[in-house]
Amino acid sequence: MVEFTERKASARWKLRPSAGLFHRMSAFLTLILLVAAFSFGNAAFLSVNNGLTILLQTSVIGLLGIGMTMVIITGGIDLSVGSVLALSGTVTGLAVKAGLPVLPAMAVGVLVGAACGLFNGFVITKMRITPFVATLGMMLIARGLALQLTGAAPISQLGDAFGVLGNGALFRVVEMGANGFPKVIFPGIPYPVILLAVVALAAAYLLRRRQTGRHIYATGSNEEAARLSGVRVHRTKIIAYTLSGALAGVAGNVLMSRLITAQPSEGVMYELDAIAAAVIGGASLMGGVGNVSGTMIGAFIIGVLRNGLNMAGTSAFIQQIVIGFVVIGAVYVDQIRNRR
Template identity: 60%
Template sequence: MTDQQKEMLRKIASLAGLLLLVLVFSFTNEYFFTVNNILTVGLQTSTITLIGIGATVVILTGGIDLSTGSVVALSGVAAAMVVNAGVPVPLGIMFGVIVGGLCGFTNGIVVTVLRLPPFIATLGMMMVARGLALYITNAAPVSGMPESFGELGNGALFRVVEEGANGFPIVKFPGIPYPVIIMIFVVILFAFALSKLKTGRYIYAIGSNEEAARLSGIKTNKVKNYAYIASGLLSGLAGVILASRLITAQPNGGIAYELDAIASAVVGGTSLSGGIGTIPGTLIGSFIIGVLRNGLNMNGVSAFVQQIIIGLVIIVTVALDQLRQVKKTKKTQPTQKQEKLK
């Protein structure tokens, strides 16, 4: 079996796992497979997918980004504060995304120029971004934004509302939430970039063998910077969407989101050793986590038990990936007999 066939098999296995979850929860709860709940799952999963794509791009280079959750909080707070200061809502949202991008750029510089391990660099940014969010808000939620600030997170395309006999509005179709539309656009954009653009191929090359990539003429530091900036921008986008959904920016928000991001990437087939993974795989991984949470909630399973289940899913997925890597290494390394013959 070729590597491409194995990769396709992994994707099919992930998709089959997702479909199995949907089937099981559809039987256990009659309200699970309804239009409203499907759209709810899409809305809840959209932010996981966005940060998961950022995590995927970084992991593909052989790095890691632990600052995601803190950057989500800082970006949401930054957007809300400038909007309250009188900046138009679209510009405020853009500012929040840029703040996330600057955090990602800083991560990239620390990793590539100062040569700090990605784990340490992004761990430091996690603390810095969280501290900034708490400091500039005095650890208090930011509220009082205009209603238009909530349009991004709560608006929907094709929403159908009719006036009832009593004069109250009746929602015939809730519409496709804007965050879901943004998620679809980002998935298509990054899937195209990683598979068709030079930078995408360079990211895979660096993750597979950074030294070989450097010797072949790839500007590895520059490409790795792009990866961290992308992760920061997507975290910033997720942050402003969450703030918009609540019409409140929480400096304590986004806690443990970095774990969701990494989990969605890993469950979707991205290898923590770098060089292996796809954006569609991360999308499937995000929905596996989203469907698990939604289905378990609807069946009254404790939040603590949910953490245990999702944690076990991650452990099993990573363990399988490590076994795959060991088998691959054994195949590529010459045996002792071959070495002697040489």
């Protein structure tokens, strides 16, 4: 019976490959057009340094978006990822301040994020509270904990080692100039970008090649049919929310490491960027549809939009308006696709 359900869910997912491919291709074309438009308006947009800036800005959105995609595929939503990001980064900073080495401290931060996700999954499946309300509650709980633990003050003086993850790069080439100051020959590949690539590949493998991924799609496609066919729906949802929380913890470590300061007020509205990245990339809020590659395209669309509008001198308020319209347009396209 379980095998039948997996085949059925997989069939539903593959019944519309042309629609899913068209959505991804249209999103990718939109990304190319945005890059071309901003490059035409400002030659510095295509510089190496600006490209690295976009990659760094997108890494946090991408990590959150991957976890959000898994949750959305199950037919749920996670409004707590921004606050969980702040709580996880804050706990990491407190652990480092207490004398714990950086890597174990970051592992503790990720575990805190996973625990928040696990709590979300438990409340949704066992207490039968809707995902919107359950994760909204966790959003308030996590933010309150982060502010309470720090007294609403940033945690600074965490040491140079704390900033390696967010500011380090692979293959960076630096030489001493004639004036005695270091000169960057090649900025290298930022560690957050490498981390995002590894996480994206692992998540894509999980969703496409592993039984858990097939169960996630089956749950979102038709929860009752999946349950009757032997899929452990509650377990699947808990896994999805736990992974979303853990990835929020990873994103928190990356962001706080970039700042070299643990800020309990960071991550506000990040959950909306994560949802936007997933939806723009083709994930359906009805559940059962979505993939990591589409979410990555959506994350880069948001990153390019923010960066290009910043370079054009557009205010942050106008940026929110533009991205809001983009999200509405993506959801409208998804609604049309579902009707067809």
